Amino acid sequence: MAKRGGYILHIDSTCEGRKPHLLTCLDALSGYVLYSQKIGGENEAELTVAFQRVKALFGIPFCIVPDMGIGINNATAIVFPGIPQVICHFHLLRDIGKDLFEAEHRKLQQELSRKKIYARLRYQLKVQEESIGNKKKAQELFLGLKNQNELSPLQLMQGILYGYLLALKSHENTGDGYGFPFDRPKVHYYYKIIEVYKQIEQLELKKFSWEDQEKGRLYQIKDVLRKVVNDKSLRRIVKTLEKKMTLFDELRQIMRIALPDEKNGLNDSGKIENPSQLDEMEKKLRTYVQKLKSVANKNPLESKPVTGVIEQLEKYWDKIFAKPITINKGNIEKIIIPQRTNNLSEQFYRRLKQLFRRLHGRHHVGKDLLFLPEEIALIENLKNKDYINDLLRSLDRLAEEFAQLDVDSAEVPFEKEKIDLFVPQKIINALKTFKPMEYVAYFIKNYANLHATG
Numbered sequence: 001m002a003k004r005g006g007y008i009l010h011i012d013s014t015c016e017g018r019k020p021h022l023l024t025c026l027d028a029l030s031g032y033v034l035y036s037q038k039i040g041g042e043n044e045a046e047l048t049v050a051f052q053r054v055k056a057l058f059g060i061p062f063c064i065v066p067d068m069g070i071g072i073n074n075a076t077a078i079v080f081p082g083i084p085q086v087i088c089h090f091h092l093l094r095d096i097g098k099d100l101f102e103a104e105h106r107k108l109q110q111e112l113s114r115k116k117i118y119a120r121l122r123y124q125l126k127v128q129e130e131s132i133g134n135k136k137k138a139q140e141l142f143l144g145l146k147n148q149n150e151l152s153p154l155q156l157m158q159g160i161l162y163g164y165l166l167a168l169k170s171h172e173n174t175g176d177g178y179g180f181p182f183d184r185p186k187v188h189y190y191y192k193i194i195e196v197y198k199q200i201e202q203l204e205l206k207k208f209s210w211e212d213q214e215k216g217r218l219y220q221i222k223d224v225l226r227k228v229v230n231d232k233s234l235r236r237i238v239k240t241l242e243k244k245m246t247l248f249d250e251l252r253q254i255m256r257i258a259l260p261d262e263k264n265g266l267n268d269s270g271k272i273e274n275p276s277q278l279d280e281m282e283k284k285l286r287t288y289v290q291k292l293k294s295v296a297n298k299n300p301l302e303s304k305p306v307t308g309v310i311e312q313l314e315k316y317w318d319k320i321f322a323k324p325i326t327i328n329k330g331n332i333e334k335i336i337i338p339q340r341t342n343n344l345s346e347q348f349y350r351r352l353k354q355l356f357r358r359l360h361g362r363h364h365v366g367k368d369l370l371f372l373p374e375e376i377a378l379i380e381n382l383k384n385k386d387y388i389n390d391l392l393r394s395l396d397r398l399a400e401e402f403a404q405l406d407v408d409s410a411e412v413p414f415e416k417e418k419i420d421l422f423v424p425q426k427i428i429n430a431l432k433t434f435k436p437m438e439y440v441a442y443f444i445k446n447y448a449n450l451h452a453t454g
Contacts, residue, residue, distance in 0.1 A: 012345035097181025
């Protein structure tokens with residue numbers, strides 16, 4: 001790290017349910033996992049102690065990239081006062097989007113569910129598969145629609161209607177892999193319903209020798225969709241969503257992160273590559289904030305979410321713009337722009353959990369995080385050639401290094417607390433047949449009989 005001129009500290013923690021958190025500190029310049037520790041939660045007291053150890057081991061970082069957790073931010077301010085912090089732009093945008101239009105998106109989802117649109121369309125899909133023969137034949141027919149000359153009128157219409165139903169099913173949870181609010185699956189689903197409905201209307205106007213069965217199926221599908229298309233309250237919800245989504249997407253474009261149609265998903269670290277782009281972003285963001293204030297002033301009664309966006313941006317303004325860092329490596333100066341997201345930590349946790357799942361095949365990895373030693377995160381460094389060269393010189397020395405460890409004196413934090421955190425499986429099984437009132441009634445009856453005979 002000294003060879004690189006210092007380090008940039010990325011901080012995050014992960015957990016499952018009520019189990020302890022695994023805190024990790026990574027260096028963005030080297031890619032090393034510097035430190036890992038189990039903590040009860042992201043509370044300021046435990047985090048302060050942990051960061052003091054990091055400071056003692058590695059010194060003062062150039063800057064810090066945490067998530068938006070209050071505990072982490074408070075603890076870093078205590079241990080590393082005056083050190084620049086770069087708030088994760090992805091997390092900031094996500095929180096802003098949720099504040100801006102999560103309520104409307106949830107309402108849209110609830111209205112669609114209330115109309116039972118998902119169940120009704122899935123039923124139509126299943127019926128269509130059965131009318132064609134089975135699911136495999138239906139899919140083959142759909143895939144063969146391009147060869148229209150080889151199909152009968154009945155097969156053609158069956159394949160088209162089946163294609164519509166497949167399109168609707170595929171849009172139930174569509175997106176670019178970022179999650180809400182970057183992906184708005186229910187809005188896209190609504191748009192797809194409108195699109196299919198209009199096409200079915202056009203299909204009706206075509207002069208076509210309909211089979212009665214397929215004509216009836218078309219009307220049934222259209223009737224299901226009509227309940228959504230003609231609902232005025234849904235239109236109002238979507239119209240409100242569109243206005244707020246436009247504001248949010250404009251902010252995404254300004255901050256150049258998690259952009260629509262990008263394929264990086266959760267691995268997107270942003271598109272700022274030089275200081276001039278950073279300055280340009282700051283200017284555009286100032287103009288954007290003024291625009292939001294104008295919107296809020298025009299509609300004071302409906303401006304609360306917009307005001308919340310303004311407050312978020314102004315609160316974290318200094319942490320949004322990571323100034324370039326000049327690093328001296330010998331006689332060479334190098335300018336580095338810190339990453340604007342905490343994806344380095346997020347990607348690490350995804351790899352770690354994926355490793356656990358590959359080992360045992362279970363989705364939940366809470367027990368792994370609980371019982372494995374807190375140093376488990378350091379294993380990630382063995383994939384880094386520079387780490388091997390700097391610390392071990394060769395993997396051949398790994399067994400020798402481990403042999404020097406005092407295993408008996410090592411403790412697994414929180415291991416002694418497992419009784420409080422878990423209920424044994426045999427107890428869980430017994431609880432399934434737990435009937436206390438029957439136990440009491442049986443006891444009273446036998447107690448009375450015993451005294452009567454005595």
